Amino acid sequence: MPQSPSAAFTLGPDFNVHDLPSQIGTGYSILETETEQRDEEYLDTFDWRLLACGRALARNQRRYRLYSTNGDILCQDRGPAKLRPFWWDFSDGPLRDELKSTADIRALCPQMQMQQQRQHYNLLNADEKIVLRLRRDTMTAVFPGKEPEQFSSLHLYGIRGYSRPLQAVSRIIGQSGGLPVAEGEIFLEPALKAAGISPEKMRAKFAVSLRPDITVFEGLKDVGQALLADISMHQPGVIEDIDSEFLHDFRIALRRTRSLLSLYSRILPISACDYFRNEFKWITQATNTVRDCDVYLLMTEEYQAMLPARLHPGLISYFEGLRILRKKEFKLMRRRLNSQRAVRLFSDWQAFLQEELQLLQEPKGKTSCRLFAAKMLKKRYKRILAKGSECGPESPDTMLHALRIQAKKLRYLLEFFRSLFSVDDVDQLIKHLKKLQNNLGEFNDLSVQQTMLGSFQSPVKTDCVERMLRVAAALGGLITHLADRQALVRGEFEENFLQFAGKDVQGLVKTIIGDSEHVSREDEGPPAA
């Protein structure tokens, strides 16, 4: 049945397909044509990327199948025996191509076990002509640590020119309590719902919904706890080294927390604030080298494309060295993340947000969070304008890096307190800011890459001169390429900045701040350029 079903329903446990003919009218009969039994393990990325693309990947030992939204097999192949494979662990073919475009750099993790019985039926008229095809799926899903869930669905495949039997069967199912499956809803949806799993939640961008009248401290508590939940969600994947995105997301949550602490540095007691700022800085730094290695290793293909083939062996040697370095650094990082110091930090931070914060007597903490956020927004925006206007064509790179950090601070601030303002306006401002950030971010990345490659910090054996020369030639070629690109990106900065500093964006900032305008003058930054 390669075509899409005309209709699909979730069924109650008592539904019997064999009762249908007598309910439709005289002369009809039903014929079971085929039954398939499958017991498969379903895999998806941590953030359910396959599901978001209407795909489901299942395996039985090393036999992998990729299903479409309605459960039809799109492609199948033998695959790796690894617990959590990546797309590159599969051999060339349609399955590998599909996984590459959907899962990208993420590992495919076991998400649930499912037993499936698939029964195919034909509904025949008095001439024994097929007038409707039916497929009943009975599935028992088992999620780790949860009770098995059973559910059943019926898929109807209409035949051209025979709309009446399709309509009649749809009506009968509806009358017997069957619920139509929404268009585009994947066949696993009932199992996920029953198990309380929300893939959308896993994919959602960071967002906190704050009450409009909350105080400054309540804002800290809500945002801080949401970030801590993000940290806790990604930490196990970092420690297990499932894929590089866990560390990436873990670090974002840490950076956001540090930015939140910096935002509150004048309000919180110095001792507490310094403790958390130092400790979060320490734990972030503990992950720096591993992340750097990840970034370069992920760029293997891109770097290869920048160099002529004769320089590739040198690059391969460099990456080999980088992998060894990562392995070593990863052990160190894991030890730190599992350390008492790290455990204490997270439990202290949790306790601080949950209990200690409300005991603090700081009057500023009891004022309106919206006013505070508006004041900080104005301050940070103006700081970007001031710093950006100082950057000319001859300015040192460090000035652009400083501006990048300011832009990032503003971005985090907007994301923390988005729900306190007009969400559409904030999103619009984020869109403008993102454009500037992309330019500054690429400039910074190119700069960091050149420094890193130039420093030649990889444990490539230095006693082999020939090998060293090969690596040096490859890195030299890369640095030249990156420097050319950086000059181009630098050239694009002015236009990007002028756009962000223009009247439109200034007006947008004013609109967002709105009646929170009475911000005390002493807190404002330098005037706009």
Add this chain to the structure above:
Amino acid sequence: MKTVAIYSSKGGVGKTATAVNIAYTAASSGKRVLLCDMDSQGAASYYFRIKAKKKFNSQKLLAGEYGKYIRGTDFENLDLLPAHFSFRNLDLALNSLGEKERRMTLAKLLKPLSADYEILLLDCPPNLTLLSENIIEASDAVVCPVIPTTLSLIALEQLLKLFGKLEADKKKILAFFSMVERRKSMHASVIEKYQRYPLFLKSAIPFLAEIEKMGLSRLPVGAVTRHSPAAMEYTRLWNEIWKKITKQQ
């Protein structure tokens, strides 16, 4: 879309069996196929267990309102436009049209089907009328089953004459020997004499009980037994027809 008519002015030469079986073979190869049952007797429709809807008739067909009367067969990629008893009057209806348009009516009518189908097969009634002229104009190939007997050869001669009258390209005619019984000396000698003409395809369909039994099973031979001798012969025949049509391009 390629339009292939299965045509002979003589009845009982195996037109419908050919149309049904090559339609099934073509659809099994993954091509989207529509079989139009133009014969008011509706034998092709019967084989597929399909009845025309009550509201369908020749007037609706000629008005181009036939899309909603097309029905899916039991086989993937294969649909059928069922015959209707009123199709026996198609000639009268065509005759009533203006002289210029009446010969091209069918070609124009079938054109929109190219959006949905790659192959259009016409199972034609046995006659030599205005409808036959329409079928010749509308088709990329006219497949003509010929029993290796005198009468059947006469029917082929008549078709050639009609092509001459219409100034149609005779290369469109793809004749093949049908219902062949090798043990009959007449069949053997006719085949020997005529098979070498380029008009004739190399494939021939033997007289087989399983083809006759289609009336009982109401299934194409390939759907009963995928690799039966009859199914293999029809596959060979269709492959040769398809090769000729695509080569003509």
